[in-house]
Each structure stands twice: as C-alpha cells, then as structure tokens.
Amino acid sequence: MTAGxxxxxxxxxxxxxxxxxxxxxxxxxxxxxxxxxxxxxxxHRFLAAEFTPAQIEDLYTGYYPRKxxxxxxxxxxxxxxxxxxxxDGDRRSAFRWVEPGTRVLDIGCGSCGSLLYLRSRGCEVQGxxxxxxxxxxxxxxxLKVVCGAFDPANYPEACFDYVTMDQVIEHFPDPLRVLAxxxxxxxxxxxxxxxxxxxxxxxxxxxxxxxxxxxxxxxLHYFSRRSIELAADRTGFRVLNLASITSSDWLLMQWEHxxxxxxxxxxxxxxxxxxxxxxxxxxxxxxxxxxxxxKMNHVVTRLMDMLGAGDNHLVxxxxxxxxxxxxxx
Numbered sequence: 066m067t068a069g070x071x072x073x074x075x076x077x078x079x080x081x082x083x084x085x086x087x088x089x090x091x092x093x094x095x096x097x098x099x100x101x102x103x104x105x106x107x108x109h110r111f112l113a114a115e116f117t118p119a120q121i122e123d124l125y126t127g128y129y130p131r132k133x134x135x136x137x138x139x140x141x142x143x144x145x146x147x148x149x150x151x152x153d154g155d156r157r158s159a160f161r162w163v164e165p166g167t168r169v170l171d172i173g174c175g176s177c178g179s180l181l182y183l184r185s186r187g188c189e190v191q192g193x194x195x196x197x198x199x200x201x202x203x204x205x206x207x208l209k210v211v212c213g214a215f216d217p218a219n220y221p222e223a224c225f226d227y228v229t230m231d232q233v234i235e236h237f238p239d240p241l242r243v244l245a246x247x248x249x250x251x252x253x254x255x256x257x258x259x260x261x262x263x264x265x266x267x268x269x270x271x272x273x274x275x276x277x278x279x280x281x282x283x284x285l286h287y288f289s290r291r292s293i294e295l296a297a298d299r300t301g302f303r304v305l306n307l308a309s310i311t312s313s314d315w316l317l318m319q320w321e322h323x324x325x326x327x328x329x330x331x332x333x334x335x336x337x338x339x340x341x342x343x344x345x346x347x348x349x350x351x352x353x354x355x356x357x358x359x360k361m362n363h364v365v366t367r368l369m370d371m372l373g374a375g376d377n378h379l380v381x382x383x384x385x386x387x388x389x390x391x392x393x394x
Contacts, residue, residue: 073102073113076239077292077299080106088112088274088281091322093128094332099282108289110264114282115238121214124283125196136205141181152363154370157310157377159229159258163188167226170250172215173233177202180210195236217246225250230259235284244300244382254386257302260379263309265289267369268319268376277315277322278376290373293380302382309375316362320353 071084082102089098100113116124145155155161160179163169165186171179174192176199183190192203192210203210211219228247237243247257262278263269264287269276278284288296290307297304325335356362369375 071100071102073111075102075104075106075109075292076111076241076286077109077295078104078107080104082109082111085110086274088279089329090128090281090283091275091327092280092333092336094327094330095124095128095282096330097282101279101281104292107292107295108265109292110287110289112281112285114285116282121195122197126198136202139176139178139181139202139206141185142178152313152360152367154310154312154314154366154377157260157312157379159231159260159379162256162258162379162381163227163229168224169227169229170220170225171229171231172247173230173236174210175199175231177206177208177210179229179231180208181206184208215243215246217249220250222249223252223255226252226255228255228257230257232260232262234259235261235286235288238285240286241296241300244296244302248301248384251384253384255384256305257382257384258380259382260310260377261286261288261293263288263374263376263378266309266376267372267374268315272319272323275323275326277319288378290378293378297380297382302384304380305383306379306381308379309370309373309377310379311366311370311375311377313357313363313366315376316366317353317357320356320362321350324349324353 073082075082082104085101085103087098088101101110102113103110144150145153150156158179160171160182163183166188168189169183170191170193171183172193174180174194177192180190180192190208192208193215194210194212195214197212199210200212228251234240234243244257251257262284268278293307294304321335322333325333327333366375
C-alpha cells in the first residue's frame with residue numbers, strides 16, 4: 066500500500082488521517098509491517114496494529130530483552146549536579162517531577178528503577194508492568210507490582226497523589242481511555258506526569274523510517290503538542306507543563322541504531338546486546354562514542370529542545386480539584 070492510499074480516523078481529534086507508509090520492528094524482529102497514519106488536524110500519528118491480550122504478553126515477554134536482566138544489576142537512578150543533570154536531560158523522566166512523601170502509581174515501571182528512586186524519597190509506591198520478566202526484580206526489592214495491563218478496578222478511586230508513565234502512553238491502543246481511567250484513581254488536584262516521544266520532532270524528520278522512536282509495533286501513538294492538549298482537554302485534565310526535554314543518550318542510541326540496522330524480521334545486534342565484532346566495528350563504536358564523550362550529542366539535543374523540536378515530550382497534567390468540572394469520557 067503506498068503512502069496516502071488508505072485513510073483512518075484520528076483517535077484524538079476524530080478527523081481523517083492519511084496513511085504515511087509502514088513501520089516495522091527494527092529492534093527485536095517482531096514480524097510484520099504496520100501502516101502509519103497521520104492526522105492533518107492535530108498532527109497526531111498512529112499505527113494500525115491490533116493485538117489480543119495473549120499477543121501483547123508475547124510481544125513484551127518474548128521479544129523485550131528484560132528476561133536476561135538480573136535484579137542485582139538494577140537500582141535507583143542517581144541524582145546529578147544541576148549542570149550535568151540539565152546537560153544529560155534528566156528531567157525528561159516523569160518520576161523526577163514527583164514530590165517526596167506522596168502516594169504514587171507508576172504505570173509501565175519496567176525494571177523498577179523509578180519505584181526504587183521514589184521509595185528512597187519517602188513515597189508510597191506501586192507499579193504496573195506488562196512484562197512478566199520484571200517480577201523477580203520486584204520481589205527482590207520488596208516492591209508491589211501488578212503484572213499485566215493497567216486496570217483502574219485494581220485501585221480505589223481517588224487514591225493516588227501522582228500517576229507516572231515514562232514512555233508508556235504511546236503503547237496503549239486507546240490513550241484517551243487510559244487518561245480517563247488515570248483521572249479516576251487520582252485524588253482531586255492529583256497529577257499525571259508522563260513522557261512520550263515527539264512524532265513531529267527533529268529526529269523523526271531527519272532520520273525518517275530509521276528514527277529509533279517509531280519502535281513499531283510497541284509504540285502505537287506519536288503525539289504532537291496539539292494532540293496532547295486535545296487529549297488532556299477531552300479527558301478532563303488541565304495542562305500544567307508541556308515541555309521538550311530529551312535524554313542526550315537518545316542521540317547516541319540513534320547513531321548505534323543506524324550502524325546496526327537489521328534486515329526485515331531480524332533483531333538488531335545493538336538492541337539485543339550482541340554488537341558486531343572486528344576491527345571495523347570497533348572503529349565505528351569508537352567514533353560514535355567520541356560524539357558522546359565530547360558532548361556533541363548533548364549540545365545538539367539541548368539545542369533541539371530549546372527550539373521545541375526535541376524527541377521527547379514531558380507532560381504534567383492535573384485533575385481538577387472540583388471533579389464536577391471534569392467532563393465524562
């Protein structure tokens with residue numbers, strides 16, 4: 066199917082979206098090509114990919130690489146001095162926007178580093194994760210993690226001060242439904258903090274189909290600033306902050322991704338931790354690593370963020386203190 070050959074409906078604003086081409090899993094080799102649609106109304110982009118619950122579990126448990134992660138290798142991210150933290154883009158992570166001593170649910174908690182960080186700051190933490198490989202990590206650290214899809218029925222209404230989602234909202238088939246469900250379990254005045262790739266940023270424009278954050282078919286949605294604002298409004302949230310803050314490491318990963326770009330249906334040596342060997346490969350890694358050691362990636366990343374064209378949105382939404390002011394979803 067050629068770009069523009071099919072049309073769909075934008076899940077955020079409801080306008081007609083046009084097919085832009087296809088994307089595939091160029092990290093872990095999950096089979097298939099998935100149509101990508103773009104909305105001319107709000108700028109939202111999304112994949113046409115539908116999975117059963119069993120397929121989702123297979124996708125994350127069978128293809129994501131956490132099955133090889135040892136609990137001993139996991140821990141809480143460190144806090145850096147302010148200049149280095151800014152240069153690295155540390156504030157792109159949702160958990161760094163949470164006030165100490167609050168009650169927090171982290172949806173998509175991954176290897177539990179965010180939960181450990183928040184617990185060290187006196188927070189009462191719980192997590193949700195689709196990948197069953199994280200359960201030994203959670204058990205090792207005594208963390209309460211529900212494995213499977215996020216279900217608001219697992220929690221009392223209005224019980225959390227914060228809900229965080231780092232690189233997660235784009236994985237849900239129906240992100241507006243999830244936002245409405247999150248509002249349900251937040252206390253009045255509570256906050257949802259999430260980060261998500263910017264599908265209209267400089268990386269998607271420059272690297273095209275090889276941009277690392279297409280990450281098909283795991284990422285199903287690619288938000289624009291406008292589609293975030295519309296999604297918040299339609300689910301009864303107030304936007305407190307909508308910033309472009311990107312990890313400088315992402316650009317290093319992008320170079321490595323290009324160097325190890327796999328054939329269709331094959332896993333990437335870089336993302337599956339099987340780097341190529343030989344003198345040529347070592348020379349390439351040295352050159353790519355130099356861009357990071359010399360802070361070249363950091364300068365480019367900070368500049369793109371300052372221009373509002375970075376690869377990552379950081380979003381802080383607030384549930385109205387007067388619930389009657391929030392529209393039903």
